[in-house]
Amino acid sequence: MADFCVFMDKLNQQTLKVAIQKQGRLSDGSVDLLRKCGIGFSNGMGKLKSSAANFPLEIYFLRDDDIPEYVADGVADVGIVGENVLAETQSKLSVVERLGFGKCRMVLALPKDRHYSSITDVAGMRVATSYPRILQRFFDANGVSAEIHAISGSVEIAPSIGLADAVCDLVSSGSTLFSNGLREVETVMCSEAVLVSRPDLSPELKTVFEKLLFRIRSVKAARQNKYILLNAPIESLDSITEILPGINSPTITPLADDGWISLQAVIEEADFWEKVDSLKAAGAEGILVLSIDQLIR
Numbered sequence: 001m002a003d004f005c006v007f008m009d010k011l012n013q014q015t016l017k018v019a020i021q022k023q024g025r026l027s028d029g030s031v032d033l034l035r036k037c038g039i040g041f042s043n044g045m046g047k048l049k050s051s052a053a054n055f056p057l058e059i060y061f062l063r064d065d066d067i068p069e070y071v072a073d074g075v076a077d078v079g080i081v082g083e084n085v086l087a088e089t090q091s092k093l094s095v096v097e098r099l100g101f102g103k104c105r106m107v108l109a110l111p112k113d114r115h116y117s118s119i120t121d122v123a124g125m126r127v128a129t130s131y132p133r134i135l136q137r138f139f140d141a142n143g144v145s146a147e148i149h150a151i152s153g154s155v156e157i158a159p160s161i162g163l164a165d166a167v168c169d170l171v172s173s174g175s176t177l178f179s180n181g182l183r184e185v186e187t188v189m190c191s192e193a194v195l196v197s198r199p200d201l202s203p204e205l206k207t208v209f210e211k212l213l214f215r216i217r218s219v220k221a222a223r224q225n226k227y228i229l230l231n232a233p234i235e236s237l238d239s240i241t242e243i244l245p246g247i248n249s250p251t252i253t254p255l256a257d258d259g260w261i262s263l264q265a266v267i268e269e270a271d272f273w274e275k276v277d278s279l280k281a282a283g284a285e286g287i288l289v290l291s292i293d294q295l296i297r
């Protein structure tokens, strides 16, 4: 029995605990990322934690504000959280990987009709925000003295109810601010979801974490790339290979039709549409573009 307990302890020690947001803007992205890493788990409503079926991982579902502290305290080993939350909680955790989702900006916004030419115009204003520390640092860096009102939600309505002259809030498109009669005047910070880890992982947990990180990086690389297949007349080969360098060089196969070839390559998502336009101009036809699940380099 004692031996069995020691065995179970060891097993538990090697299970990496990852904290993700329970419900909110980072939840779907975090669950989706872990699933794309081939990790199976249930995340039924109201669950506090879940064990992965096929990977030594336990998933904790928490409020995003609490994640840095839980990871720093060792309750969880790693976490997925917005950079804005890390900055606000002044967490010392280091960012292991930027994850490419949950992208947003923290902006300073004023009522549309209020004059603004530079940050010094904000001096003396009352500014409502849920991120008082980040905002204070921004004001300090710009030598501005203003009154910060920390409120926990619905920041955008503060000017219209007379609670503040300006707001500092997170936006992705900015439409919420716009529909509340506000206009962005400064970007205070840009943020995205990041993976953080406690610094003192045991060698066993580090091994599990590195395995997870390898999968995460493969999923990220896959998302940044597309697989492209096309047909082209053989005389276009040189110009098409120039457009399509791919990870290595493109794969080229002859078609049954004389004088025609088929090419396959991996291209970056960022300049994908420009490449498609140039490929068509170079004579490519029947262009197929496929998403990639994982890209192992």
Ligand code: ATP
Residues within 6 Å of the ligand: 021, 022, 023, 024, 025, 026, 062, 063, 064, 065, 081, 082, 083, 084, 085, 102, 103, 104, 170, 171, 172, 173, 191, 192, 193
């Ligand atoms: P919780 O209940 O977990 O404390 P919350 O209300 O603080 O949730 P959400 O609104 O779900 O947080 O946002 C979580 C994170 O999503 C933010 O901290 C930020 O990093 C990111 N995010 C991405 N886009 C936006 C956006 N348009 N507005 C707010 N947050 C955004």
Ligand code: MG
Residues within 6 Å of the ligand: 063, 064, 065
């Ligand atoms: Mg929160």
